[in-house]
Amino acid sequence: MARYTFFTNPMSRGWIAWWALHEVGADYEPVIVDWADKPQGLLDANPMGKVPTLVHHHAKENGGDHIHVVTEAAAICHYLGEAEASNYAPREEERADYFRWLFFAAGPVEQAITAKAMGFEPNQEQQGTAGFGSLERVVDALDGWFSQHAHVCGERFTMADVYVGAQLDWGLRFGTLPTRDSFKDYVARMRARDAYKHTEAVCAEYMPEENADG
Ligand SMILES: N[C@@H](CCC(=O)N[C@@H](CS)C(=O)NCC(=O)O)C(=O)O
Incomplete structure (x- = not known):
C-alpha cells in the first residue's frame, strides 16, 4: 500500500x-473522485466529501497501524513538508513569513x-468586518510582498x-486576479519548477477528454 x-x-x-x-517526492496513490458518485473512502475520511483529502497510512512495521486524515489544501502543503522531512518546510527564521502568507x-x-x-463586493463599512477587506486591498498586499521578495x-x-x-497561478489563468508584474514573475518561477511541470503532465492523464486541451 502507498504511504498516502x-x-x-x-x-x-x-x-x-x-x-x-x-515537491516532496511522496509515495501516494491517487483516487479520482467522480462528483456524482463519491467513493465511500472519501466520505469516511472527510464528511465534507471535498477534495483534496489526504489519508496518511502509518504502517505497522514503522510502529504505526493507524491513519491520519488531512484536508484543506494549505494544511496538506504544510503537513507534507513536515511529514516527509522536506527541505521545503520552514526554518526557524522563515516561520513568520511562511505562516503569515x-x-x-x-x-x-x-x-x-x-x-x-459570486457577485459580492463589500462596501466601505462592510470592509471593516470582512476579514479580507476588499479584493483590491488583498491584491495590493500581495503585490507589495512579491515586488520585494522572490x-x-x-x-x-x-x-x-x-x-x-x-x-496566484489560478488567479492569473482564470482572470480572477488582476495582472501585476510581480504576480507574473512569481508565477513564472513556480511554473518553471520540475514538480509543477510533472504535476501538469500527471494531471493531464486524468483530465476528461473535453477539457484535455485547455
Ligand atoms: N477549503 C478546501 C476547499 C476544497 C473544495 O471546495 N474542493 C472542491 C473542488 S475545488 C470540492 O471538492 N467540491 C466538491 C463538493 O463540494 O462536493 C480546500 O482549500 O482544500
Missing part, C-alpha cells in the same frame, strides 16, 4: 496538493476571490509557495 491515499479530481483544488506531493492566501485571498466571483520566505522556495503560488 490521495482523493482528488483533475479539475479542482486537488491540483495544489498534487503539486505538493510531487500561507494563512493569508487560504483565508483573505480565497475569500476575496470567491466573494467577487518567494514567500524570501530567496528560498518553501511549501507555502505551493499554496500561494497556486492561488
Whole structure:
C-alpha cells in the first residue's frame, strides 16, 4: 500500500496538493473522485466529501497501524513538508513569513476571490468586518510582498509557495486576479519548477477528454 491515499479530481483544488506531493517526492496513490458518485473512502475520511483529502497510512512495521486524515489544501502543503522531512518546510527564521502568507492566501485571498466571483463586493463599512477587506486591498498586499521578495520566505522556495503560488497561478489563468508584474514573475518561477511541470503532465492523464486541451 502507498504511504498516502490521495482523493482528488483533475479539475479542482486537488491540483495544489498534487503539486505538493510531487515537491516532496511522496509515495501516494491517487483516487479520482467522480462528483456524482463519491467513493465511500472519501466520505469516511472527510464528511465534507471535498477534495483534496489526504489519508496518511502509518504502517505497522514503522510502529504505526493507524491513519491520519488531512484536508484543506494549505494544511496538506504544510503537513507534507513536515511529514516527509522536506527541505521545503520552514526554518526557524522563515516561520513568520511562511505562516503569515500561507494563512493569508487560504483565508483573505480565497475569500476575496470567491466573494467577487459570486457577485459580492463589500462596501466601505462592510470592509471593516470582512476579514479580507476588499479584493483590491488583498491584491495590493500581495503585490507589495512579491515586488520585494522572490518567494514567500524570501530567496528560498518553501511549501507555502505551493499554496500561494497556486492561488496566484489560478488567479492569473482564470482572470480572477488582476495582472501585476510581480504576480507574473512569481508565477513564472513556480511554473518553471520540475514538480509543477510533472504535476501538469500527471494531471493531464486524468483530465476528461473535453477539457484535455485547455
Ligand atoms: N477549503 C478546501 C476547499 C476544497 C473544495 O471546495 N474542493 C472542491 C473542488 S475545488 C470540492 O471538492 N467540491 C466538491 C463538493 O463540494 O462536493 C480546500 O482549500 O482544500
